[in-house]
Amino acid sequence: MALYAAQFVGSIPENYDQWLVPHLFDGYADDLAHRVLALQPRTVLELAAGTGILSRKLRDILASGSDLVASDLNAPMLDIARSKFQPGESVRFDEVDATDLRFGDASFDAVVCQFGVMFFPDKARSYSEVHRVLKPGGSYLFNVWDSWEQNPFAQIAHGIVEATFPDDPPGFYKVPFGYHDTGEIRKAVASAGFSEVTVEHLPMTSTIPSAANFAKGLVFGNPLHDEIVARGGNPEEVCAGVEQAIERNVGTDLSLQALIVHAYKY
Numbered sequence: 001m002a003l004y005a006a007q008f009v010g011s012i013p014e015n016y017d018q019w020l021v022p023h024l025f026d027g028y029a030d031d032l033a034h035r036v037l038a039l040q041p042r043t044v045l046e047l048a049a050g051t052g053i054l055s056r057k058l059r060d061i062l063a064s065g066s067d068l069v070a071s072d073l074n075a076p077m078l079d080i081a082r083s084k085f086q087p088g089e090s091v092r093f094d095e096v097d098a099t100d101l102r103f104g105d106a107s108f109d110a111v112v113c114q115f116g117v118m119f120f121p122d123k124a125r126s127y128s129e130v131h132r133v134l135k136p137g138g139s140y141l142f143n144v145w146d147s148w149e150q151n152p153f154a155q156i157a158h159g160i161v162e163a164t165f166p167d168d169p170p171g172f173y174k175v176p177f178g179y180h181d182t183g184e185i186r187k188a189v190a191s192a193g194f195s196e197v198t199v200e201h202l203p204m205t206s207t208i209p210s211a212a213n214f215a216k217g218l219v220f221g222n223p224l225h226d227e228i229v230a231r232g233g234n235p236e237e238v239c240a241g242v243e244q245a246i247e248r249n250v251g252t253d254l255s256l257q258a259l260i261v262h263a264y265k266y
Contacts, residue, residue: 008050008074012221017051017080019217023206025053025115028143028258031202032114033057035141035262041109045133046070047098047126047142048116052081058112059091069108071096101129108133113142115258118179127192131265140194140263146180146201148173150257156249157218160241161228170227180259194263206254208246214254215243 008016032054036044044062049055049070059068071094072078078093085091096102098113099122111130120126130140148155154177162169179185182199189197208214219225219239228235 008077008223010076010226012223012225013051013074013076013080015217016077016221017053018221019213020221021051021053023208023214023217023254024256027204027206027256028202029054029057029114031260032112032141032143033061035260036110036112037061039110039139041066041138043067043108043110043135044069045101045103045108045111047096047111047113047130048072048119049081049093050074050077050114050116052078052084054112054114055081055091056084059085059089064090066090068092069094071098073097099125099129101133103133105132106135109135109138111138111140113140115143115145115176117142118144118176123179124188124192127189127194127263130263131193134265136265138265140189140265141261143202143258143260144179144185145177146257146259148177150203151177151255153214153218153246153250153254156245157224157242160245161224161238164228164233164238164241165231168231170224170231172222172224172227182259185259185261189261189263193265195266196264198262200260200262201257202260203255203257206256208250208252208254211243211246211250215239215246218242218246 046055049072055070068091070091075095082093098120145151154173158173186197216239219235225235228238
């Protein structure tokens, strides 16, 4: 899997879950959970489940008799996801590489992935693997971020680290916001064997009660922190710069936009 995916370790999962999830991922997790519910699946596989924000919503909304597998490559992320469930709840956690699924053919009615596809190093293989494990009539639902222009907070964060390290800027924010060409996505997913692929733009607005806490998430809640340290920088100083830029350019209302992809296996 991608280097960036493998680096969601150490204190990153806790910072991610505390400072980023409420502002960036909660609303989109609600959206995906309801889209999955509309399919009325009995077996669901979640890829790149992270700290379990979508996993929790899926288990709350799906029929009690349905099976849910929440998977991620990173064990530390899944440890936090597990903490959101009580013993005996019908969910199974599995450390799985999304480009090499160790499930049998036609195992699931639905596969879902929240903001994970961008990190998969071999997206074509991941799409083929999802198609393989889906039952005929099944669906793959996933979302990815739209461009920096539609998600200015990411451009702001990258701008600060670029100014701090002009000769060798950390590149983390180019990864999650670099996969948004709708034609490219449709073609790649269809090439994996899916019969129909739809892509929808979904804007949202989130409120940031604290620019300081949000900046903490943007710096300490992903591998950008490690990139800064590797270059001999001070993450706290970068975080302060991001906080000031967020206050100056964003304020309390955060504009977001994602692409929602629905692929059908007939």
